[in-house]
Each structure stands twice: as C-alpha cells, then as structure tokens.
Amino acid sequence: MGTWTERLTRLGIELPEVVTPVAAYAPAVRTGAHVYTAGQLPIVDGKLAVTGKVGDAVSPEDAQRHARTCTLNALAAVHGLVGVDSIVRVVKVVGFVASAPEFHGQPAVINGASELLGEVFGEAGQHARSAVGVAELPMGAPVEVEMIVEVA
Template identity: 75%
Template sequence: MTWSGRLAELGIELPSVPKPAGAYVPAVRTGSLVYTAGQVPLVDGAVAATGKVGGEISPEEAKGHARTCALNALAAVHDLVGIDSVVRVVKVVGFVASAEGFTGQPTVVNGASELLGEVFGEQGAHARSAVGVAELPLGVPVEVELIVEVR
C-alpha cells in the first residue's frame, strides 16, 4: 500500500501548506532527507489555539495541536516531494510553550509521534526531542518539525 492510500484508509486528508510567516520555505530537500520548517497548529490558515500548556491549554488539548502540526509538516513534505516518496521518519522535534512548572512536554509531542506511527507504521518510528520553551510564534502552544528520508 502507498502512504497516500494509508492516509485515505485512515480518513486523513493533508491540509494545504500554510504560507510561511517569514523569509523561509516550508520544506527543503538535501540528498535523501527532507527537513520541514517548524509547523504550528494552523487550521484553514488560522491559529487553532494560543496559550501555554499547563496554563490556558491542557496537555490533552496540546497533544491534539501537536497532531495538527505534524499534519501540516506532512503537507509540506507532500508539496515538495510527494508523500509516497517517504522512506521513513527520521526525527521529530517538538517545542511546547510551557507554563511555569509544566514538565509534560513528551506527552504533548506524542500527538505528533502517534500520528506518524498511524500513518507510517514501523517506518514512522523516529528519534525525538520534546523541548519546553517560554514562547512560540503567534502565541501558539506547540510547534513541530520533521526530518524524513525520501527516495
């Protein structure tokens, strides 16, 4: 089965690639790797949530937003090289805007990791960093970037 077929089987439609908010591109290929820019939880071009996790945003809400970020990152990969050219997910980096004392960043970033596992199976297993930060662009609670190997 192709990855596009797997997405269809799961009922997942990749969104349009969000327009960059600065002087960068959504994804870049070098050799057999594609690096995405950090993707925030934009839905139909609008910020889905603002606030800090462990404050205004619950960890479960943030986990859902991390999933949205991963979908946006996959859309950037697809727009650049086509989703069916993905060999495996190599690394995920998740940034979580954290309220003071919040230490559940890995649980939040699981939203992205679990989506990648659903879509890519064993080829979705990846190395990962989950980093707590004071602020993120546009006040969003989470940002995710991917590195994927492609054909």
C-alpha cells in the first residue's frame, strides 16, 4: 500500500501549511499514542474561506466541502507535529456546524470530514464521531472540525 503520504499524492491531495492559531493554543498536542488537534476552521491561504450559518448564507453542500478543508487543516496539524505517516488510525472526529434555525443536517455536513478520512486512510480512517449544531463559531465560520488520531 505504501505510506499515507504516497496515498495522499495518488489521490491528488496536498496538505496545506499548518494554520497559525487565532488565540492561545497549539494546533495539535501529543500525549502517549494519541494526537489531539485543535478545532480547525476552513482557512485557505491564511484566510477564512467563508462566513455564515449553514442553512442560510452557506448551503449544506458548500459546508460539506468546507468540512473537508477543515479536516485537511487538522491533518496538516498532525503532520506538523509527528508526520502524517505516523498515523495508525483515526479515532474520533468532532464537527461543529454554525446552524441557521431549523437546520438539522449537521451529520451530512460533517460527512465532508469523514469521507475524506475514509478516502485517505481506508479502514484506518473509520472513526467515532459527533456532529453538533451551534449558534456561532470563531470568526463567523460555518464549520469547525477537530480530531483525535492514534500514532505509532
């Protein structure tokens, strides 16, 4: 199969630079055999890609794509700390969706994260998950993703 880096290359996926924290925290922290990422926003080239609530200013389909971007940023944080090739499996994903009133499609939005992890890691990408609707996210982001991975 090769390494995860080779798999990313075959899929045409390039990890971005680690996003600079917007407050007083680390992008990722290792304890024992696990790396915990901070919540990652859909930041592209140092800028928030979109603002607004899902089900209002942001469509669920666009939010799903932004959840994928958040997940790439989380993988970049892991890579910056220990290298993506040290990942043994994805353990847990938590997704937050800034939701318009009456929007109930949070699980479908966070599928953007889960499906990417399945593409990249196959069976090792199957994870436990929470998809939570919230009133607001930092900087007006529509979605935020954090994850826990087991590493060698």
